[in-house]
Amino acid sequence: MARVEIVEVSKRYKSVLAVNNVSLDVRDQEFLVLLGPSGCGKSTLLKMVAGLEEITSGEVYIDDRLVNYVAPKDRDVAMVFQNYALYPHMTVFDNLSFPLRMAGEKKDIIKSKVAEVARILGLDGLLDRRPEQLSGGQRQRVALGRAIIRQPKVYLMDEPLSNLDALLRVQTREELLRLHKRVGGTVIYVTHDQVEAMTMGDRIVVMRDGIVHQVGEPQAVYNQPANTFVATFIGSPAMSLFDGQLQSEHGTLVFAATGFCIPLPGRLRQAALALLGGDRRVTLGVRNEHVQLFSVPEPAAIEARTLLIEPVGSDMYVRLAIGDQECLARTEPRSDLQEGAPVWVRFMLDKLHLFDAAGRNVLAPAATTPAPTSTAAVLA
Numbered sequence: 001m002a003r004v005e006i007v008e009v010s011k012r013y014k015s016v017l018a019v020n021n022v023s024l025d026v027r028d029q030e031f032l033v034l035l036g037p038s039g040c041g042k043s044t045l046l047k048m049v050a051g052l053e054e055i056t057s058g059e060v061y062i063d064d065r066l067v068n069y070v071a072p073k074d075r076d077v078a079m080v081f082q083n084y085a086l087y088p089h090m091t092v093f094d095n096l097s098f099p100l101r102m103a104g105e106k107k108d109i110i111k112s113k114v115a116e117v118a119r120i121l122g123l124d125g126l127l128d129r130r131p132e133q134l135s136g137g138q139r140q141r142v143a144l145g146r147a148i149i150r151q152p153k154v155y156l157m158d159e160p161l162s163n164l165d166a167l168l169r170v171q172t173r174e175e176l177l178r179l180h181k182r183v184g185g186t187v188i189y190v191t192h193d194q195v196e197a198m199t200m201g202d203r204i205v206v207m208r209d210g211i212v213h214q215v216g217e218p219q220a221v222y223n224q225p226a227n228t229f230v231a232t233f234i235g236s237p238a239m240s241l242f243d244g245q246l247q248s249e250h251g252t253l254v255f256a257a258t259g260f261c262i263p264l265p266g267r268l269r270q271a272a273l274a275l276l277g278g279d280r281r282v283t284l285g286v287r288n289e290h291v292q293l294f295s296v297p298e299p300a301a302i303e304a305r306t307l308l309i310e311p312v313g314s315d316m317y318v319r320l321a322i323g324d325q326e327c328l329a330r331t332e333p334r335s336d337l338q339e340g341a342p343v344w345v346r347f348m349l350d351k352l353h354l355f356d357a358a359g360r361n362v363l364a365p366a367a368t369t370p371a372p373t374s375t376a377a378v379l380a
């Protein structure tokens with residue numbers, strides 16, 4: 001059993017508020033991913049759970065035990081860093097078995113556990129080597145192995161795969177997940193890579209500037225992003241955003257931008273109506289898979305211009321100019337579209353996202369949703 005509760009935790013370094021009043025409830029056996037751009041406070045938060053960084057305010061509990069003042073070694077956590085220093089004079093076997101030897105395990109148990117971890121991480125043939133005789137990827141797998149061998153209550157992993165090359169990263173990602181299914185344990189995993197977060201996390205915590213912007217299952221965060229920051233950070237390529245305003249035309253509620261106009265689906269109507277009395281400036285969001293393209297005029301399709309066509313094998317990405325704004329569409333490979341030519345666009349209306357003037361999803365519960373602070377950064 002291992003639940004981790006983070007209660008209103010903040011960390012201040014002189015003038016920098018690295019972590020700003022974060023509360024999280026990490027469930028027993030959960031694989032929780034902290035996701036956000038560089039500098040958003042992920043590592044700082046993780047280090048406070050590990051005990052490697054003092055907590056400025058707030059509390060951390062592991063299984064209902066307040067650990068703010070408990071030494072790292074007494075928290076029953078194991079941490080894996082991006083650059084984990086192995087003992088250079090020890091073989092891989094000795095590096096892997098180190099935590100077990102420290103715990104006074106018996107020799108035969110050590111041998112079988114090292115063998116198992118080595119097999120899981122593809123280190124079988126390397127047990128007699130020293131770290132200097134390993135590639136970067138192999139070293140990182142030894143570091144992972146050393147963390148998992150002891151089976152602590154909580155694993156804290158700080159971008160453990162980011163030094164591996166692309167293929168090895170995908171392989172190790174799968175191994176880690178399989179391993180987690182098998183041996184269990186509660187994992188808090190830090191990454192700035194949204195694909196890693198989407199594929200690995202039971203839930204994702206999206207952070208920016210020390211603040212938690214959204215917590216949820218990957219698909220829920222993808223389908224219902226809390227604000228424009230989350231909307232554009234999760235999903236690759238990013239969601240397209242259009243600036244415009246709400247208007248009521250002949251009793252129909254529309255999103256109006258320079259050069260085009262879109263009727264709002266019923267799903268958004270109530271929230272949009274509430275905005276009509278106040279700030280009508282809104283942002284419309286559409287994911288590339290929800291844009292349909294036609295090479296000839298179609299009913300209810302907007303005329304646009306094809307700027308760029310990018311074939312990626314299975315799909316084709318098409319960058320479009322609609323009015324004075326741009327948008328990305330994805331289609332199956334096809335030959336009837338041409339760069340520079342007109343194209344007709346239809347959005348899947350029931351998939352549209354609408355954000356208010358502060359960037360908040362109009363369908364998100366207001367109390368729990370921070371507004372993205374800087375639109376410039378959001379759109380960059």
Ligand code: ADP
Nearest residue numbers: 013016018036037038039040041042043044045
């Ligand atoms: P992330 O892991 O998300 O990239 P960090 O937690 O490392 O972010 O850093 C969060 C913020 O705190 C950054 O602005 C960083 O510059 C600052 N910071 C981190 N560690 C220190 C430190 N030891 N002293 C001063 N500022 C720090």
Ligand code: MG
Nearest residue numbers: 042043044158
């Ligand atoms: Mg970091």
